[in-house]
Amino acid sequence: MLIPLVAAVGGGLWGSWANRTRKARSDGPELDGYARFRAAMEKSHSGG
DSSP states (O other): OHHHHHHHHHHHHHHHHHHHHHHHOOOHHHHHHHHHHHHHHHHHHHOO
């Protein structure tokens, strides 16, 4: 009975840590790069 208890506590700690680090990261640079990519693709298709 001790192994499932330790696994549950470890899973709870890992889940809270994973959720905390997700909030700290920002998707801003990735979204800006995607917007630049889309703008470049639109320009290349409308020019021809």
